[in-house]
Amino acid sequence: MGHRALVAYQRPDRLYDLRYSHWGGETLSLADEITATTPLADGAVEGPLLADSISRDRILRDHLDPCVHEALYLVAPADDYGVEPYRVCWLEWGDGRDGGRGAIVASRPNDGSTIRVWFRATKTALADIIEMGALSRRAAQAYLEARICEERDGIPYTYGESLDDAESTYTPTPDRWLGDERRGSNETTSNRDESEE
Numbered sequence: 001m002g003h004r005a006l007v008a009y010q011r012p013d014r015l016y017d018l019r020y021s022h023w024g025g026e027t028l029s030l031a032d033e034i035t036a037t038t039p040l041a042d043g044a045v046e047g048p049l050l051a052d053s054i055s056r057d058r059i060l061r062d063h064l065d066p067c068v069h070e071a072l073y074l075v076a077p078a079d080d081y082g083v084e085p086y087r088v089c090w091l092e093w094g095d096g097r098d099g100g101r102g103a104i105v106a107s108r109p110n111d112g113s114t115i116r117v118w119f120r121a122t123k124t125a126l127a128d129i130i131e132m133g134a135l136s137r138r139a140a141q142a143y144l145e146a147r148i149c150e151e152r153d154g155i156p157y158t159y160g161e162s163l164d165d166a167e168s169t170y171t172p173t174p175d176r177w178l179g180d181e182r183r184g185s186n187e188t189t190s191n192r193d194e195s196e197e
Contacts, residue, residue, distance in 0.1 A: 086104040
């Protein structure tokens with residue numbers, strides 16, 4: 001399966017050339033392995049370009065699928081190959097076919113697992129709360145996104161969203177009224193009774 005990562009090399013025009021690493025998302029070790037003498041980390045980063053001359057926004061929107069990729073590296077060749085590694089966090093639930101909302105969190109190789117463990121624990125607890133019916137999926141997602149932004153300085157994004165549109169095309173998963181599923185068809189709430197009078 002691999003631990004997929006994208007590696008973006010900044011060009012002199014401040015755009016990026018994008019490459020792929022099949023195992024680069026596992027430990028974030030590419031942050032130390034990419035150097036001026038080993039710009040492709042001795043083959044850990046594939047040579048062929050996925051895209052060239054693209055902005056950071058396009059990397060997130062068009063290439064960094066939060067359901068697929070575990071890491072993003074921004075490399076600055078002009079700055080002695082300085083590398084900024086980011087963990088990728090998927091902010092949705094389900095099978096991954098209906099949501100591309102994610103976040104990137106700045107990290108270092110020695111603390112990459114800390115972010116991963118924190119995120120999985122938080123998301124798992126929220127999934128249990130959703131299953132118990134105490135919180136809607138939309139509310140849980142908003143809470144998760146707020147936590148990752150406030151506690152980890154995460155940068156949320158929507159994969160597959162067009163920047164050409166004036167308004168965001170992101171539509172969160174609709175709320176369900178869990179109480180309605182539990183009520184029998186003959187039961188009514190006090191609010192319904194009052195509105196019918």
